[in-house]
Amino acid sequence: MDGTRGVVAVVVAADSPTGRVATAIDDLTAHLPAAGQQSSCSVCSARSWPCPLFHDAAHRVIAAGLRLADLVPVDLHPRLWPPAATQQPRWFSEETSNG
Template identity: 50%
Template sequence: MTQSLTYAPPAHTANPELDARRREVRPVVAVLVAVGSVLAAEDAAINDMTAHLPPSPATSPCALCSSETWPCARFQDAAARITARGLRADDVVPAELHPILWPSPTPRPTPAQERYEAAWPKP
């Protein structure tokens, strides 16, 4: 059985707009893992990554690092730590945020398209 938990960090500024944004926190799920496992060893990094996730893909500033856009430096540091241990950062990040972190490469033209564009250049 899993239980969704909602946590909102306390407001830390006199700026009402920033305080409201800090209360917008993505719901999280608690998971139990065995002590001694790689996941247990990297629990702090996973928690850091999760804490710094934006509440929605449209949210640009980090909810915790008010001066940084997302992905912030603390999120990137935590992602690097779990990746160094052989874990996948994309398994911790919701799928809706993957295009922001890992944008699709620009598709390369096929040889047929290249020949067509060479024969019929755009004005």
């Protein structure tokens, strides 16, 4: 087992919210850690995760109105949204950015 995550291809309308950020979703998925290695990006192997390229892709996904949590494997959610976090990371506060 090399820990590589499985992926699926989905067909969506190009002018749908998801279709408009398909490249960002590809980038986001490419920069997920390998299964069982939640602390390092599988592409930017020397960097800790979330890596800058994941951040960038996540920003684009959130800006398009999509839910980041729906695109990230559940085992990685605690890393992005720590249960004991007393302060919210700026870029994950999807609920509060409805301005």
